[in-house]
Amino acid sequence: MGIYTDQMFNLSGAVVTTLTAMNFGVGSTAGAYAPQLNGRLLKVSCILVPQAATSLAQHGRVELSQTNWKPNLFRFPLAGFGLATAPQLYGGSIAVQDFPVDMPVQTDWAITGQVVYPGTAPVTPTILVVGTFSG
DSSP states (O other): OOEEEEEEEEEESOOOSSOEEOEETTSSSBOOBOOSSSEEEEEEEEEEEESSTTOBEEEEEEEEEOTTSSSSEEEEEEEEESOOOSSOTGGGOOOEEEEEEEEEEOTTSOBEEEEEOTTSOOBSEEEEEEEEEEO
16 A cells, blocks of 8 residues: 545636535546545645735635545635735745545545635635545
């Protein structure tokens, strides 16, 4: 068994003030993510970044669900950013928030991902959700 990371979800430029399905993997189509190997999802990393100087996302939440997990829904609150004038976010570094989960995964157990920026009037944020797996 080894450890690997994979981009599970992404969503760019969407003004989402209600829960919205994210694109799976690195693609541009909303849908569920399937792990590459059977094993465990050890950690979820959420990366929230602006696309332009006028971007804004004060806070958000990522939700991942899988019917075989107990609990079957995880909610990850995210710190956001104000207007992204130069230098961008935190002096140019990437805003990554890590969450330990340690849940079983299988290639035939699809994981659903949604994101929301409630009440923040988001403007062109980008969210990437990366999983750290053992398999």
